[in-house]
Amino acid sequence: MKFSGFKVVKEALTGHKGWTQLWRNPEPKPAYDIVIVGGGGHGLATAYYLAKVYGELSIAVLEKGWIGSGNAGRNTTIIRSNYLLPGNQPFYEFSMKLWENLEQDTNFNSMVSQRSIINLIHSDGQRDAYRRRGNAMMLSDAGAKLLSRDDIKRMVPFLNFDNARFPIKGGLMQSRAGTARHDGVVWGYARGADQRGVDIIQNCEVTGFKIENGKVLGVETSRGFIGAKKVGVSVAGSSGRVMEKAGMRLPIESHALQAFVSEGLKPTIPGVITFGAGHFYVSQSDKGGLVFGGDIDGYNSYAQRGNLPVVEDVLEGGMALMPMIGRARLLRAWGGLVDMSMDGSPIIDKTGIDGLYFNGAWNYGGFKATPAAGYTFAHLLATDTPHETATAFRFDRFNRGYVIDEKGVGAQPNLH
Amino acid sequence: MLIPHPLLGLRDSQEFTYLGDASLMQRPDASAENAEAQFCDYVFLRDNPAGVHRELWFHEQGDRSWLVVTRDTTTHEILGAELALDVKGAAK
Numbered sequence: 001m002k003f004s005g006f007k008v009v010k011e012a013l014t015g016h017k018g019w020t021q022l023w024r025n026p027e028p029k030p031a032y033d034i035v036i037v038g039g040g041g042h043g044l045a046t047a048y049y050l051a052k053v054y055g056e057l058s059i060a061v062l063e064k065g066w067i068g069s070g071n072a073g074r075n076t077t078i079i080r081s082n083y084l085l086p087g088n089q090p091f092y093e094f095s096m097k098l099w100e101n102l103e104q105d106t107n108f109n110s111m112v113s114q115r116s117i118i119n120l121i122h123s124d125g126q127r128d129a130y131r132r133r134g135n136a137m138m139l140s141d142a143g144a145k146l147l148s149r150d151d152i153k154r155m156v157p158f159l160n161f162d163n164a165r166f167p168i169k170g171g172l173m174q175s176r177a178g179t180a181r182h183d184g185v186v187w188g189y190a191r192g193a194d195q196r197g198v199d200i201i202q203n204c205e206v207t208g209f210k211i212e213n214g215k216v217l218g219v220e221t222s223r224g225f226i227g228a229k230k231v232g233v234s235v236a237g238s239s240g241r242v243m244e245k246a247g248m249r250l251p252i253e254s255h256a257l258q259a260f261v262s263e264g265l266k267p268t269i270p271g272v273i274t275f276g277a278g279h280f281y282v283s284q285s286d287k288g289g290l291v292f293g294g295d296i297d298g299y300n301s302y303a304q305r306g307n308l309p310v311v312e313d314v315l316e317g318g319m320a321l322m323p324m325i326g327r328a329r330l331l332r333a334w335g336g337l338v339d340m341s342m343d344g345s346p347i348i349d350k351t352g353i354d355g356l357y358f359n360g361a362w363n364y365g366g367f368k369a370t371p372a373a374g375y376t377f378a379h380l381l382a383t384d385t386p387h388e389t390a391t392a393f394r395f396d397r398f399n400r401g402y403v404i405d406e407k408g409v410g411a412q413p414n415l416h
Numbered sequence: 417m418l419i420p421h422p423l424l425g426l427r428d429s430q431e432f433t434y435l436g437d438a439s440l441m442q443r444p445d446a447s448a449e450n451a452e453a454q455f456c457d458y459v460f461l462r463d464n465p466a467g468v469h470r471e472l473w474f475h476e477q478g479d480r481s482w483l484v485v486t487r488d489t490t491t492h493e494i495l496g497a498e499l500a501l502d503v504k505g506a507a508k
Contacts (some may be wrong), residue, residue, distance in 0.1 A: 240462075240463075240464035240465070240466070241466045244465075249457075249461040249462065249463060249464075250461065250462070250464065251460040251461055251462070252462065252464060253436065253462055254464055254466070254489070298434050299429075299434045299471070299487075300436070300437075300464065300471065300489045301489050301492065302466040302467075302489045302490045303489070303490055303491060303492055307417060307429075307492065309429070309430050342459075342460045398456065398460040399453070399456040399460070411459050411460055412435075412436075413436070414434055414436075
């Protein structure tokens with residue numbers, strides 16, 4: 001089944017009897033060439049590109065719950081490529097280009113909306129830093145624009161421009177950034193992968209790895225042993241828990257990150273806005289809710305929920321930036337698990353175990369990376385060499401001294 | 417979260433800053449043969465357990481003591497707290 005405007009009209013006239021399931025629910029086979037652990041956006045994108053671009057024929061994605069039920073269903077859906085460092089920025093720009101063509105590629109409405117992002121500037125030093133970042137973005141073809149205070153007043157007049165401590169002095173804008181519909185991304189990749197023969201196996205938790213003589217032979221699961229020539233682990237948030245079963249210690253701590261949605265409002269915020277003086281960012285979903293978030297809770301957690309002090313901190317940031325948010329009621333708040341790495345940047349690499357590959361350490365920024373993480377992880381799994389945009393995301397960068405530390409705070413995960 | 421400070425009683429976790437795994441108190445021997453590799457592991461690798469975790473909290477807005485707090489990372493339940501000095505003394 002192919003989605004199109006014609007198909008929508010035809011189904012509307014014939015009682016909607018022609019829609020079919022988007023993906024099968026197959027029983028696991030005894031063995032596959034490649035098994036992906038984790039049916040989130042990253043895992044499904046990996047399977048999709050393995051089948052589509054790299055011509056792999058025997059692939060399974062194993063998911064312990066239902067697909068997209070982890071961080072893919074808990075994020076704030078922002079897509080952007082406004083990084084600074086050379087190890088990161090080309091990768092995120094590759095991701096941005098994949099986002100721009102995603103819906104045509106998967107034939108699925110993922111509601112990719114390039115409604116822009118503005119990072120606000122509150123001091124002269126911050127303007128210098130953002131000008132430098134903008135230059136780095138332009139070098140990678142991402143585009144960037146430095147905005148004056150008057151520009152921002154025209155675009156988003158509802159902000160508090162004259163906050164006594166943190167007046168708004170300008171902003172850095174990426175017009176191509178925006179948001180996407182998180183479930184639409186997961187479902188689009190799942191459907192595309194399934195159409196190309198990938199088995200998506202839900203309610204199938206990996207309980208261990210079968211490793212002999214330093215080579216992985218398959219995975220033990222809640223639905224029995226599944227053999228595999230290669231296993232790709234893509235479970236960011238739970239990386240510590242899963243890789244421990246393979247006997248690996250990681251440069252990662254798991255932390256809780258919270259997000260919030262207000263009641264539905266009329267269109268009021270045009271794009272994504274980030275506060276430069278506190279940690280607060282906000283956008284408005286197509287349904288009308290203000291979607292916002294801030295800092296991680298700051299201590300190791302696998303609880304998939306946060307605590308109240310961060311709720312207060314985020315809402316204080318919101319009130320300082322846009323006082324009108326105080327008139328909206330909070331509808332929902334939730335928490336997810338994030339892999340916080342020792343330099344705040346991800347890892348896409350082979351492990352010391354032959355046939356076992358790792359994609360994780362996405363900190364609080366994995367959603368925007370979904371297409372490129374899937375593409376580059378697929379490249380690594382299929383060719384055993386890193387994709388050209390992901391050569392810096394190696395495990396050994398820590399002991400070689402090539403960390404990718406955007407914030408420059410060192411090996412302290414809760415500060416990234 | 418309330419942290420049961422051994423000297424001050426229950427204190428709000430907001431008074432503390434968090435460092436991480438309590439094993440950070442055991443620095444590798446800098447004069448060892450493989451000191452560089454040991455320090456790489458010490459600085460960058462973590463056990464990151466799902467469950468009981470012993471971790472360092474600094475009472476920054478209090479008496480400025482370091483505590484070793486035992487906490488369940490799957491529920492946030494705090495199971496105990498000791499002065500890091502005492503823990504270090506007992507290890508010697």
